[in-house]
Amino acid sequence: xxxxxxxxxxxxxxxxxxxxxxxxxxxxxxxxxxxxxxxxxxxxxxxxxxxxxxxxxxxxxxxxxxxxxxxxxxxxxxxxxxxxxxxxxxxxxxxxxxxxxxxxxxxxxxxxxxxxxxxxxxxxxxxxxxxxxxxxxxxxxxxxxxxxxxxxxxxxxxxxxxxxxxxxxxxxxxxxxxxxxxxxxxxxxxxxxxxxxxxxxxxxxxxxxxxxxxxxxxxxxxxxxxxxxxxxxxxxxxxxxxxxxxxxxxxxxxxxxxxxxxxxxxxxxxxxxxxxx
Ligand SMILES: [Zn+2]
Numbered sequence: 001x002x003x004x005x006x007x008x009x010x011x012x013x014x015x016x017x018x019x020x021x022x023x024x025x026x027x028x029x030x031x032x033x034x035x036x037x038x039x040x041x042x043x044x045x046x047x048x049x050x051x052x053x054x055x056x057x058x059x060x061x062x063x064x065x066x067x068x069x070x071x072x073x074x075x076x077x078x079x080x081x082x083x084x085x086x087x088x089x090x091x092x093x094x095x096x097x098x099x100x101x102x103x104x105x106x107x108x109x110x111x112x113x114x115x116x117x118x119x120x121x122x123x124x125x126x127x128x129x130x131x132x133x134x135x136x137x138x139x140x141x142x143x144x145x146x147x148x149x150x151x152x153x154x155x156x157x158x159x160x161x162x163x164x165x166x167x168x169x170x171x172x173x174x175x176x177x178x179x180x181x182x183x184x185x186x187x188x189x190x191x192x193x194x195x196x197x198x199x200x201x202x203x204x205x206x207x208x209x210x211x212x213x214x215x216x217x218x219x220x221x222x223x224x225x226x227x228x229x230x231x232x233x234x235x236x237x238x239x240x241x242x243x244x245x246x247x248x249x250x251x252x253x254x255x256x257x258x259x260x261x262x263x264x265x266x267x268x269x270x271x272x273x274x275x276x277x
Contacts, residue, residue, distance in 0.1 A: 001061070001062055002059060002060070002061055002071060003028070003029075003059075003060050003061075003062065004057065004058070004059050004060075005026045005027055005028040005029060005057075005058055005060065006026065006027045006055070006056070006057050006058070006076065006113075007024040007025055007026035007027065007032075007055070007056060007058055007113070008024065008025045008053070008054070008055050008096075008099075008113060008116055008117065009022055009023075009024055009050060009051060009052055009053060009054045009055075009056065010023045010024060010025055010031070010052075010096040010097070010099055010100050011023040011052065011096065011097075011100060012036075012050060012051060012052050014040055015035075017040070018037070018038045018039075018040050018041055019035065019036065019037050019038065019039065019040060020035075020036040020039040020040055020050055021033065021034070021035055021036070021067075022034040022035075022036055022050055022070070023100055024058070025099050025100075025104075025109065025112065025113050025116065026058070026109060026113070027109055027110045027113050028106065028109065028110075029106055029109065030103060030104050030105050030106045030108075030109040031099070031100055031103040031104070031109075032060075032067070032068055033066065033067035033068070034058070034060065034067060034068045034069070034070050035065075035067055035068070035069050035070065036050045036070040036073075037069070037070070039070070045072075045073075046070065046072075046073050048075045048078065049073035049074055049075040050070070050073060051078070052093075052096070053078065053079045053082060053083075053092060053096070053120070054075050054077070054078050054079075055075075055076045055077040055078075055079070055117060056073050056074060056075050056076055057073065057074045057076060058070060058072075058073050059071040059072040059073065077117075079092070079120050079121075079124055081124050082120065082123065082124050086252060087130065087249065087252045087253060088123055088124070088126075088130065090245060090248045090249040090252055091123060091130055091133075091134060091249045092120055092123060093245035093248065093249075094134070094243055094245040094246045094248075094249050095116060095119060095120065095123075095137055096116075096245070097243050097244070097245045097246075098137070098138070098141060098235070098239070098241070098243065099112065099116055099141065101239050101241060101243075102141055102142070102144075102145040102239065103145075104144060104145055108144055108145070111144055111211075112141065112144050112145070114211065115137065115140055115141060115144065115211070116137075116141075118211075118215070119133055119136070119137045122215060128215060129224065130253075131224060131225075131228045132219060132224060132227075132228075133215075134228060134231070134232075134249075135202075135206070135227045135228045135230075135231035135232075136206050136214060136215060136231075138231040138232065138234070138235040139203065139206045139207055139231050139234070140206055140207070140214060142234065142235060142238060142239075143207055147172065147234075147238045148172070148207060149167070149169075149172035149173070149203075149207070149234065150172055150173050150174070151167075151174060151200070151203055151204050151207060151208075153174065154174050154175055154176040154179055155173040155174060155175055156175055156176070156179035156180070157176060157178075157179050159176060161197070162176035162177070162178070163176060163177050163178065164176055164177025164178075164181075164194065165177075165194075165195055165200060166180065166192045166193060166194050166195065167192075167193045167194075167195050167200075167203075167230060168185065168190070168191065168192055168193075169191055169193065169230070169233050169234045169237050170190075170191060170237055172234070172238075174195070174200075180192075191233070193229075193230055193233070195226075195230070196223060196226065198219065198223045199219075199223050199226045199227050199230065202217060202219050202223070202227050203227065203230070203231075205217050232246075
């Protein structure tokens with residue numbers, strides 16, 4: 001049976017002299033494996049459409065195998081400028097690896113693909129800080145994959161705004177200081193992240209806004225660092241992820257944009273008592 005769909009090449013590996021095996025996020029089937037015969041040759045019409053980060057129209061054949069077979073392909077967009085910047089390329093690789101790990105189902109695949117395409121486009125354009133794009137993609141992708149945190153208000157008293165609201169990444173909930181202090185949730189070995197109002201507002205905006213508005217806000221300095229750190233902790237906790245591409249991105253980032261680790265405990269470390277400003 002032949003089927004047409006559009007998809008982003010998340011991963012490609014060479015098979016033998018001429019062939020490629022692809023991992024593709026498609027708008028109709030979610031994440032699938034595709035065998036692309038003779039796609040490795042630069043003379044092949046399939047070559048450009050099956051390279052990493054290509055967004056292509058694909059004509060696929062599904063036989064008895066677990067994977068699809070590529071019949072023909074046409075490249076719609078290559079994100080070529082990303083290949084000229086190793087840091088952005090590493091971050092794009094992380095977006096692809098996270099997409100593959102979260103593997104959205106067929107019914108959420110289009111929403112997910114649109115998020116990936118928009119994020120890569122903005123990464124290529126460079127109009128927003130790379131780290132901000134990373135946080136937006138992480139929180140929005142996790143939410144689309146069924147891990148939406150509950151940021152409406154304190155999960156105990158329901159208040160939208162309250163003194164000392166903290167985020168509990170493992171449970172994906174907020175608890176305010178007057179509800180939580182003195183309870184087991186406030187123990188030092190429970191990962192609890194104080195969220196200053198600008199960071200909480202940014203997280204709410206990312207998660208609750210319409211797709212066309214999600215990238216329209218600004219955050220800088222310590223608030224941006226905190227947002228990035230929270231989004232990454234939340235992602236790593238809920239994917240049990242060990243993302244090689246994330247390590248590459250972090251090793252390449254300019255020192256000026258690295259997180260201030262002294263303020264942000266690593267996963268599994270005790271909560272820093274003074275980390276509440
Ligand atoms: Zn409360």
